Amino acid sequence: MTTEIEKEKTETSNFLEEIIEAHIAEGRYPGGILTRFPPEPNGYLHVGHATSICLNFGLAQKYGGKCNLRYDDTNPVTEETEYVDSILADVRWLGFEPAGIFYASDYFQQLYDYAIDLIKKGHAYVDDSTAEEIAAMKGTPTEPGKDSPYRSRSVEENLDLFQRMRAGEFAEGSKTLRAKIDMASPNMIMRDPLLYRIKFAHHHRSGDDWCIYPMYDWAHGQSDSIEGITHSICTLEFVPHRELYDWCIEKLGIWPSKQYEFARRNLSYTVVSKRKLLKLVNEGHVAGWDDPRMPTISAMRRRGYTALAIRDWAKRIGIAKRENLVDLSLLEFCVREDLNRLATRAMAVLDPLKVVITNYPDGPGELMEIENNPEDPSAGSRKLPFSNQIWIEQEDFMENPPPKFFRLSPGTMARLKGAYIIQCDEVVKDAEGKPVELRCTYFPDSRSGSDTSGLKPKTTIHWVCGRCSIPGEVRLYDRLFTVEDPANDEREFLELINPDSLKVVPNAMLEASLADGKVGDKFQFLRLGYFTPDPDSTPERPVFNRTVTLKDAWAKAKG
């Protein structure tokens, strides 16, 4: 039996959990903790968002709290409803249900009222300076900025001007609302940050109700406060914003949400910047946002990654505050571990080589019983047709094998998975000397399950029936980039695309049962890897995506 102390010992916690545990211990949040996942609906969610989702929802789950989904939709020119829908679908697919679904845009009136309050308290002013002038007066990290000439306007004038901004009396870009803080602050964020800008833009939810929109710094913390978020967790680049986050809440005297920052997790061999992903899609380097090579959640789903594997991965890589580049192999390990447990085994031959068994009766042959999943006896078994004509993998035969090769070659034998042991007697070659057919003999007393032959072939290979297998397309995916960290390479990232990231096998031979595969089903093609049906499949022509290969000691040994 595991004691509580032992549990604590085995479960290491990250710094955010320590903070939350301390808060719980001191009874700071009697109503429970409340976190939020705050995406801007301006693109598809990617693997980085996935870790953030797992963090925020996971923390809430672990400590008996709740987690909201809040769309940070304060910039109407970049945001679309299409993204709103895909984001929610991705969150749910990952296995989380938001306690509430909110939109920063629903708080526009409240945020406006807060701004009026701030102006009345003398902490904000309307600035007529242009963007260039504001930038020029901002100073630099080493030099203080200069006060705007409009900084000392009266409360009455500010109120009047701000209300008229809202009423649409001023042109876009002609005025802004700014917090009056300190133009000499060593923290650039505190040098009278912009709170509102004028944009005559149609918003995907609020329509044309507003022509002024709040900036991130004015919207985010207050939205947190309105919802009663206890732990507002964001990435490291927002550290300098925390001072402003606290300043706004304090000046307004509203419920104090608190911000905590962690280092975003980066995955090797990929990029996640919106601009770069867009370029990959728009220039046709990939087939779309859900091309299985993309780092988007929708792409990982299409590729066959499971939500459980992604959640497990997020848990394993942990949370900290230092820069990191997480090795893709850990994600692949998590995917394999989950798929090994649940994938139905099947056989498929990607590069078929015909085998004729010369001493086996011609005709339909026998049905061989074969397990569906050795890891899960409850998965049962199926009957696989065997005959004197089968397909095996070209790779499983070598006429002149190197030392450690223990598959088929002239004179050697191999077990056909779930069937008989065969021996290669003769190689038929084409004009170029390429093997096109193997003539083999089988050992009748070596039948799988009732083998009395006493033969011990060095390996077992996969095969499919030469008479009743079905052709299909198989897409083999590999990492999209050739370098670990394409985002931090001197070379243009497009030059770093892996030319072999997709190999299409147009005519693989599949065991007939694979015709019934549905999108979402998970298969292991024996000795090849994990595969999942692609939505491009048709009843006439199944299409499979390779999720990830099996670990392959032979491939490694070959070099």
Add this chain to the structure above:
RNA sequence: UGGCCUAUAGUGUAACGGUAGCACAUCAGAUUUUGGUUCUGCCUGUCGAGGUUCGAAUCCUUGUAGGCCAACCA
């Protein structure tokens, strides 16, 4: 040349002043009707220099390296 954040095996992450662990990766071996799975073992680490202390990855000083901040983006 300002402010802030960070630095532990190849990678990621623990150790909360008291034996530097774990996972992945790598390598070696056992098992195996998947060169898969499973199991066992090996190798490798506290950025540097001072200081405090009986004792420092941990605290202090300093250096170095990396990151963030001068968008009417989030």
